[in-house]
Amino acid sequence: MGIHKERNSNVSGVAGSEWLVLTADVNQQLIFELLQLRVCDSKIGIYDSAGRVQRSYARQDIQSLLLREAVGGGSLHVTTNSQTIEIARFTTPHMEAYRKAMPELEHWIHSTWLTDWDQPSHDADEDKCPKCGKVARLGVLPCTHGKGKYTVLQHMSRYFKPYRHLMLYMAGLLILSVLFDMVPPYMTKMIIDDIATPAGNHKVLLWLISGLAVAQIVATGLQMSRGYLGIRMGGKLTGDIRRDMFHALMDQSIRFFDKRQVSQFIGRIHHDTDEVKHFLTDGLIQLLTQLLTAVFILAMLFHLNWKLTAIILTPVPVLMLGMLWLWPKVRTLWYAQWQSSIIIQNVIGEALQGIRVIKAFAQEKTEKTRFNIANDKMVQRTVSIQSMWLAMTPLFSLFTSLCGILIWYLGGRTVLSGEMTIGTLSAYTAYLMMFFGPVKWFAQSISWVNDAMGASERIMEVILAPVEIKDLPDAQPLKMPEGEIRFEDISYGYEKDRQILHDIQCTIAPGEMVGLVGHSGAGKSTLIHLLCRFYDPDAGQILLDGQDIRQIRQEDLRKHIGVVLQETFLFDGSIAQNIAYGCPDASAEQIIEAAVIANAHDFICRLPDSYDTKVGERGHRLSGGEKQRVAIARAVLLNPRILILDEATASVDTQTEALIQEALNRLIKGRTTIAIAHRLSTLRSADRLIVMERGRIVETGSHFELLQRRGLYHKLVESQKQKQDQDQSVEVHIG
Numbered sequence: 001m002g003i004h005k006e007r008n009s010n011v012s013g014v015a016g017s018e019w020l021v022l023t024a025d026v027n028q029q030l031i032f033e034l035l036q037l038r039v040c041d042s043k044i045g046i047y048d049s050a051g052r053v054q055r056s057y058a059r060q061d062i063q064s065l066l067l068r069e070a071v072g073g074g075s076l077h078v079t080t081n082s083q084t085i086e087i088a089r090f091t092t093p094h095m096e097a098y099r100k101a102m103p104e105l106e107h108w109i110h111s112t113w114l115t116d117w118d119q120p121s122h123d124a125d126e127d128k129c130p131k132c133g134k135v136a137r138l139g140v141l142p143c144t145h146g147k148g149k150y151t152v153l154q155h156m157s158r159y160f161k162p163y164r165h166l167m168l169y170m171a172g173l174l175i176l177s178v179l180f181d182m183v184p185p186y187m188t189k190m191i192i193d194d195i196a197t198p199a200g201n202h203k204v205l206l207w208l209i210s211g212l213a214v215a216q217i218v219a220t221g222l223q224m225s226r227g228y229l230g231i232r233m234g235g236k237l238t239g240d241i242r243r244d245m246f247h248a249l250m251d252q253s254i255r256f257f258d259k260r261q262v263s264q265f266i267g268r269i270h271h272d273t274d275e276v277k278h279f280l281t282d283g284l285i286q287l288l289t290q291l292l293t294a295v296f297i298l299a300m301l302f303h304l305n306w307k308l309t310a311i312i313l314t315p316v317p318v319l320m321l322g323m324l325w326l327w328p329k330v331r332t333l334w335y336a337q338w339q340s341s342i343i344i345q346n347v348i349g350e351a352l353q354g355i356r357v358i359k360a361f362a363q364e365k366t367e368k369t370r371f372n373i374a375n376d377k378m379v380q381r382t383v384s385i386q387s388m389w390l391a392m393t394p395l396f397s398l399f400t401s402l403c404g405i406l407i408w409y410l411g412g413r414t415v416l417s418g419e420m421t422i423g424t425l426s427a428y429t430a431y432l433m434m435f436f437g438p439v440k441w442f443a444q445s446i447s448w449v450n451d452a453m454g455a456s457e458r459i460m461e462v463i464l465a466p467v468e469i470k471d472l473p474d475a476q477p478l479k480m481p482e483g484e485i486r487f488e489d490i491s492y493g494y495e496k497d498r499q500i501l502h503d504i505q506c507t508i509a510p511g512e513m514v515g516l517v518g519h520s521g522a523g524k525s526t527l528i529h530l531l532c533r534f535y536d537p538d539a540g541q542i543l544l545d546g547q548d549i550r551q552i553r554q555e556d557l558r559k560h561i562g563v564v565l566q567e568t569f570l571f572d573g574s575i576a577q578n579i580a581y582g583c584p585d586a587s588a589e590q591i592i593e594a595a596v597i598a599n600a601h602d603f604i605c606r607l608p609d610s611y612d613t614k615v616g617e618r619g620h621r622l623s624g625g626e627k628q629r630v631a632i633a634r635a636v637l638l639n640p641r642i643l644i645l646d647e648a649t650a651s652v653d654t655q656t657e658a659l660i661q662e663a664l665n666r667l668i669k670g671r672t673t674i675a676i677a678h679r680l681s682t683l684r685s686a687d688r689l690i691v692m693e694r695g696r697i698v699e700t701g702s703h704f705e706l707l708q709r710r711g712l713y714h715k716l717v718e719s720q721k722q723k724q725d726q727d728q729s730v731e732v733h734i735g
């Protein structure tokens with residue numbers, strides 16, 4: 001997996017997005033040669049002077065980078081899953097440049113996951129901003145010309161709008177409660193200075209003490225109601241965001257998912273909305289409280305004794321600078337930790353989804369190792385970030401205590417000299433300690449803000465990702481179509497530089513049954529995907545009853561196209577619900593009728609709960625043939641004008657195939673049908689066969705016409721016959 005040998009060694013493939021170029025002047029044979037180490041978002045590679053790539057590594061394969069320093073020079077090593085390899089070697093004069101680049105390179109490999117998403121696996125050109133030419137950082141977000149955070153906030157603020165009254169109310173509560181927090185130390189001052197003297201007045205003392213108690217109670221009450229409002233708003237708001245994310249995913253076109261690891265979205269919807277919620281319910285309120293408190297306290301401190309305050313505040317700028325210095329490091333660690341958790345999640349998700357394959361190939365050990373690597377990384381990152389906090393917290397406490405002691409000394413002197421009362425001093429120290437709360441908080445909240453920003457960016461990536469295949473504003477509803485399909489000069493490639501279909505031209509008459517034939521990979525399924533409008537052709541158009549399918553509302557189009565694929569997905573629910581998936585309003589009678597037509601009724605009746613048997617992920621397991629008949633029943637119920645069968649009988653035995661074939665023959669009647677079948681014998685009854693090879697139509701005609709022509713179809717039939725004969729002779733042999 002490590003080395004990507006590139007046939008197209010032109011530099012331009014990397015140029016543009018590469019952000020680091022370093023010189024390496026010793027080649028693998030340890031001979032002086034001027035080479036360049038180039039790093040772009042997706043890979044690192046070493047290039048010769050002509051710009052040809054010698055070796056390159058995809059970023060997601062790299063686990064770590066190591067800089068080795070030796071006498072006279074150094075080398076850079078890449079560790080992938082399987083090995084550690086030297087990628088660049090250089091003489092001493094270049095050492096410094098490499099040393100400087102290391103932190104950035106570290107950061108770069110840590111950013112694996114996010115940028116995997118950023119960068120579609122092919123033609124990054126598509127995602128280049130037409131204005132500034134840069135690949136948009138988020139890949140799917142419109143380029144913000146460097147104002148990413150601002151735009152994300154702008155989009156995010158939409159979600160606050162419905163709650164703006166609630167927010168105003170909360171802000172009011174916030175100010176009130178911070179004000180009430182200010183009261184107790186001041187009252188203490190009054191108690192010490194004015195009451196706890198020989199001339200003190202018992203009545204006033206009682207009043208003050210009651211006032212103190214009331215202030216505490218009110219402050220607590222305010223805090224609680226604010227917290228409650230925060231939780232309510234946060235909960236609702238994240239609900240809104242989660243909903244929009246899922247809706248956006250449902251509206252995305254298939255291509256969006258082709259390019260991305262799908263299990264990541266589960267994590268995104270969960271993790272990221274949680275992160276935002278966390279911030280909104282706790283973080284934001286805390287942040288504002290602390291800021292407000294800091295301001296009020298500062299005012300109070302100056303009011304009580306401005307000289308002392310000026311002295312005490314001198315180390316604060318140093319503290320701030322320290323935090324600014326520390327911040328990027330903490331951030332990298334946080335980010336790396338977040339990323340590790342996502343990677344772990346992906347590993348788990350993939351392993352569980354593929355558990356049958358893992359077992360079948362006895363790959364448990366490999367998966368365990370894969371998990372352990374991810375897990376170890378997570379542990380390592382968690383430990384390093386938490387030890388950092390662990391070191392920071394006591395240091396900060398030490399600092400604040402020292403400040404406190406200093407104040408007692410300096411303040412004590414002013415008290416002794418009669419400049420300040422003891423009450424003022426004790427109020428002063430109380431405020432000062434309150435002041436350090438927010439300062440300490442500030443450091444922590446930066447990471448919260450940052451996490452929430454990161455999460456918001458990732459959320460917005462999903463919500464704002466442009467949908468490739470959209471209904472045109474003037475898209476027409478589709479009445480019951482006749483079912484004539486015309487492909488006009490269709491060309492299409494999933495990737496820009498690899499065309500799959502070339503100039504496909506053919507017309508299928510209403511009610512005609514057409515078989516699509518060709519080697520695997522010829523482009524049969526692709527043609528069908530285009531008809532279903534999972535993708536739009538690069539050139540040409542597909543007409544349904546003379547109307548371009550891009551002019552038809554997708555929902556209507558798909559309502560009239562029934563699809564039975566090789567693999568059927570059953571949702572968690574009863575068999576009846578699964579049959580009625582496309583028509584939730586179907587009555588029980590209609591469902592049973594459909595099942596009868598699909599030859600599914602008998603086996604369903606034999607199930608423990610008949611039509612109410614739970615199937616799907618957590619339910620009764622159906623065999624391939626049974627699932628297939630459920631799929632056919634689904635299509636029967638949908639009653640589409642156009643029917644597509646893509647290898648519908650490929651995964652079943654001959655006996656079941658007969659049952660399915662019988663059901664299909666009933667289903668086909670009166671509909672325009674395109675059937676793809678590996679076993680050509682099943683297509684013999686087709687009105688016409690279309691033979692495809694390497695994305696082109698090479699022959700059309702009936703079974704007999706094509707046999708007579710002795711072209712590709714003839715060859716395919718012959719080779720299948722031979723294979724069949726072989727199989728039979730083996731059977732005879734065994735028998």
Ligand SMILES: Nc1ncnc2c1ncn2[C@@H]1O[C@H](COP(=O)(O)OP(=O)(O)O)[C@@H](O)[C@H]1O
Nearest residue numbers: 258494495500519520521522523524525526527
């Ligand atoms: N989602 C996809 N992304 C990129 N390439 C694809 C995708 N699906 C299919 N292909 C490629 O398109 C070609 C035609 O595939 P397909 O239409 O599935 O062939 P057939 O159904 O005739 O066996 C194959 O080379 C396949 O690798």
Ligand SMILES: [Mg+2]
Nearest residue numbers: 524525526646
């Ligand atoms: Mg196929």
